[in-house]
Amino acid sequence: MTVDQLDSIEAVETAMRAHDYICDRSLATVIFLSLKLNKPILFEGEAGVGKTEVAKVLADLLRAKLIRLQCYEGLDVSTALYEWNFPKQMLHIKIAEATEDARREQLEREIFSPDYLIQRPLLEAIQGAEHERVVLLIDEIDRSDEEFEAFLLEILSDFQISIPEIGTLRAVRPPVVILTSNRTRDIHDALKRRCLFHWIDYPTFAKEYEIVRTKVPGLHDDLAKQICQFVESMREQDFFKRPGVAETLDWSRALLYLGRSRLDIPTVNETLGCILKYKEDLDKADTDLFEVILNTIRQS
Ligand SMILES: Nc1ncnc2c1ncn2[C@@H]1O[C@H](COP(=O)(O)OP(=O)(O)O)[C@@H](O)[C@H]1O
Ligand SMILES: [Mg+2]
Incomplete structure (x- = not known):
């Protein structure tokens, strides 16, 4: 599918759903824009x-290449953007010396050419966009430090x-860019201003039920409902x-997989590690x- 074919908010919503992503109108609108x-x-x-x-599904439906930059504390430019291939440069110098072909200026030009460049995700996204559509996912930006955000x-x-030794490289066609943040810290206004913003909340019961039905097709209908109601109640608790x-x-x-058909106390206790991950x-x-929650579920 091409971007041109996604010519309305409804078209985006339908395409996302066709790729198993349950998408509400507000999300479809921001993707469309x-x-x-x-x-x-x-x-x-x-x-x-x-x-x-969202980024994965979007890449899938646009048949685009997904380039992912996973952020972490200490992520620096040489990991995110590019790096000179130092061993390859050294090898080239050694060979040139051995063959007495070591004209300094030419050698320098050679070892600082694109052949000796290691592309990291951001450069790859900018260069790759020339040949094919690219979705660039900058994941969990809140984990990187503020200097990286500024960059x-x-x-x-x-x-x-701009690479000092080569010049400025510009994307002919800008990649589709998705940034995510789990909000462990605030993202600066300056970066927010460059982006469209969308808050993804915990789903409503109806949305989550639809997600479960779509992603776990074999599950019994009643159990799917119980699971979604149970999880919804668990989210109201003061968990870490x-x-x-x-x-x-x-x-x-x-x-x-365990072949259960309904939620009861023993089942919840045995499988609690699926939904709570902290001691x-x-x-x-x-x-x-659990008794309180299961009782409310049964009454509803
Ligand atoms: N609206 C949705 N439609 C379909 N699957 C969803 C939806 N929302 C979440 N999921 C599923 O939930 C899981 C977690 O989603 P993920 O994108 O990794 O979360 P996040 O990046 O917000 O931490 C994935 O398996 C994803 O497929
Ligand atoms: Mg994520």
Whole structure:
């Protein structure tokens, strides 16, 4: 599918759903605008609510190459952008010396040419966009440090990179850019200004139920409902890490595999590790809580 074919918000919504991503209208709108205005999107939301998946699905449906930059503390330009291939440069110098062909200026020009450049994700995205459509995913930007964010700002504003020894490289066709943040720290206004912003909340019951039905097709209908209601109630508790959609799907697959047909206390206790991943949370979640939740589910 091409960007031109996604000519309305409805078309985006339908295409995302056809690729198993349950997409509401507000999300479809921001994707539509991003494609038409060539603006990056910054998705914020808790872990496991479907931020990264948007980029994957979008790449899939546009038949684009997905280039992913996973951010972390200490991520620097040489890992994100480019690096000179030092061993290859040294080898070239050695060979040139051995064959007494070591004219200094020429040698320098040679070893600082694109052949000796190692492309990292950002450069790859800018160069790659020349030949094919690229979706650039800058994942979990909140994990990188603020200097890196400032550096990104430059690249995202005009999609160009200058390499002192070579010159300025500019994307002929800007890549589709998706940034995500789990909001462990605030992203600067300057970067936000470059992007369209979309907050992805925990899904409503109806949306999550649809996701489970789509992603775990063999699951019994009643059990799917119970799981979604249970997880929804668990999110109202004061846990350190509330379960996301990823956890709901893990749990659904686990219960399907175990052949369970309904939720009861023993089942919940045995499989609790699918939805709670911290000892403190497991300690807090006791049988009394499960009883209350299961009772409300049964009454509804
Ligand atoms: N709206 C949705 N439609 C389909 N699957 C979804 C949706 N939201 C989340 N998921 C699923 O939930 C899981 C977690 O999503 P992910 O994008 O990794 O979360 P995040 O990046 O927000 O931490 C993935 O398996 C994804 O397929
Ligand atoms: Mg993610």
